[in-house]
């Protein structure tokens with residue numbers, strides 16, 4: 001199966017379980033792989049036949065930048081649901097990284113795979 005991907009989508013949001021985290025915005029990074037048959041747009045060369053990574057990126061930025069969840073698990077689940085339901089994607093693999101959470105780690109976070 002082909003994929004369309006979005007790598008390193010950086011968004012600042014309110015996220016975290018501690019009081020100090022509720023008062024600041026922190027960087028988050030999204031990586032997504034979305035199953036899609038790319039032969040159709042490859043044959044037509046038409047943006048309307050694609051799974052449009054710009055439209056999906058814009059929607060994730062809009063949603064995540066306004067979100068205020070405690071856990072990265074919750075935000076990852078909601079974004080995966082948006083991709084499946086609003087963009088008709090059959091299967092999405094999503095990694096959500098929180099790079100500034102742990103001083104001695106480059107990043108922490110979650111990876112999920114969801115389908116419909």
Ligand SMILES: Nc1nc2c(c(=O)[nH]1)N=C([C@H](O)[C@@H](O)CO)CN2
Pocket residue numbers: 015016017018021070071072073098101102
């Ligand atoms: N599995 C998770 N563990 C932790 C989370 C989380 O969202 N999922 N969050 C925190 C804190 O908010 C942390 O990021 C602050 O450094 C701790 N563990």
